Amino acid sequence: MKSDELSELQMHLRATGMDAIMNERYLMRRAWGLYYGIWALSILLFEVDGYGIFPIESQLIQNVVYVSIDVAIIAVAMYVTSMVFGKAKRLSLLRRDLDTTKRDNKRRRKYAGPVVFIFILLAALIIGSSLLRTPVGVTLEVGALFAVGIYIHFTQKATFESIPLEGRLAVIVFLASDLASGLSVVLTKKATYFGLLWIPTIIMWTVASFASIYYSVDDLMESKNQEE
Amino acid sequence: MVKEKETQDTPYQSNLTEVNYLLESLGNSLKEPVMKSTARLTILITLAINRRLTFTDLQKITSMGKGSLSNHIEKLQAGKLVRTRTVLSPSRPRMIIEITKEGLDAYNNYIMILKKLMFL
Numbered sequence: 001m002k003s004d005e006l007s008e009l010q011m012h013l014r015a016t017g018m019d020a021i022m023n024e025r026y027l028m029r030r031a032w033g034l035y036y037g038i039w040a041l042s043i044l045l046f047e048v049d050g051y052g053i054f055p056i057e058s059q060l061i062q063n064v065v066y067v068s069i070d071v072a073i074i075a076v077a078m079y080v081t082s083m084v085f086g087k088a089k090r091l092s093l094l095r096r097d098l099d100t101t102k103r104d105n106k107r108r109r110k111y112a113g114p115v116v117f118i119f120i121l122l123a124a125l126i127i128g129s130s131l132l133r134t135p136v137g138v139t140l141e142v143g144a145l146f147a148v149g150i151y152i153h154f155t156q157k158a159t160f161e162s163i164p165l166e167g168r169l170a171v172i173v174f175l176a177s178d179l180a181s182g183l184s185v186v187l188t189k190k191a192t193y194f195g196l197l198w199i200p201t202i203i204m205w206t207v208a209s210f211a212s213i214y215y216s217v218d219d220l221m222e223s224k225n226q227e228e
Numbered sequence: 229m230v231k232e233k234e235t236q237d238t239p240y241q242s243n244l245t246e247v248n249y250l251l252e253s254l255g256n257s258l259k260e261p262v263m264k265s266t267a268r269l270t271i272l273i274t275l276a277i278n279r280r281l282t283f284t285d286l287q288k289i290t291s292m293g294k295g296s297l298s299n300h301i302e303k304l305q306a307g308k309l310v311r312t313r314t315v316l317s318p319s320r321p322r323m324i325i326e327i328t329k330e331g332l333d334a335y336n337n338y339i340m341i342l343k344k345l346m347f348l
Contacts (some may be wrong), residue, residue, distance in 0.1 A: 012343070016269045088274065091277050097342055
């Protein structure tokens with residue numbers, strides 16, 4: 001194969017990959033819409049599920065129902081999360097492979113980072129939740145959730161060349177709820193306002209969910225116009 | 229003899245040989261030469277990222293007609309790169325297209341070719 005044929009081949013393969021990435025914005029924005037939506041619902045259910053099962057007299061049944069609901073919520077939310085983050089990861093790997101200026105070999109270590117992150121996060125949340133009324137617990141809980149917010153931001157950055165407005169706002173409101181709820185526990189020594197301060201996040205993420213799904217069609221149109 | 233062997237195995241030649249091999253393998257899987265393949269390669273890349281998509285979504289993002297997309301999917305299916313299944317939904321049955329292990333291998337070939345080409 002001659003050198004001009006090789007460069008033609010490289011151009012063809014890169015152009016095809018870039019087109020696929022451009023089209024992906026529509027699908028990814030919609031997937032993020034599902035992510036915001038499922039987590040808005042999950043946070044809401046975490047806040048209200050205690051009230052829903054209050055009339056149950058038996059403490060044992062109450063606990064079983066309470067734990068079952070929380071596990072079910074977490075399972076659905078984690079499934080959607082792994083689906084969205086997995087797509088984002090694969091998309092960012094392709095983007096890096098198409099970038100002719102980068103020649104690193106981080107591809108093989110792609111699972112190590114997220115696995116360690118999730119492990120540390122779960123540990124911090126579990127320990128933090130059981131010690132919520134203590135300064136150590138609050139710090140762990142707030143710190144772990146803050147790390148989640150930052151991780152979401154970087155995953156959005158890996159997904160989109162420019163993060164959509166609803167994505168930026170979703171992360172900002174999430175971080176604000178996290179810090180404010182943590183501060184409220186530290187200052188009042190009670191967890192009374194902890195749940196209330198997450199309501200802005202529920203509202204913002206619900207709005208972000210609808211906005212992502214609604215405006216994703218615009219991204220599709222835009223990518224088609226660019227192709228033409 | 230040793231000198232001749234050394235000249236045969238320069239990194240350039242070895243990369244070139246590998247690119248040719250990978251190109252042939254990818255072309256065989258796609259059922260068309262890689263240089264002529266845009267639609268099938270785009271479908272393969274899109275499915276490698278998303279793992280599975282509905283026919284409607286794939287049609288939306290590739291802007292292909294139903295017949296043309298079905299034809300490409302049939303060819304990819306013949307190469308065992310994708311599989312299809314129909315699921316029931318409230319409005320109407322939906323066709324889901326999923327990438328297979330062979331499809332992911334073909335996608336990895338595509339990535340390998342890209343990487344090898346950077347060194348040529």
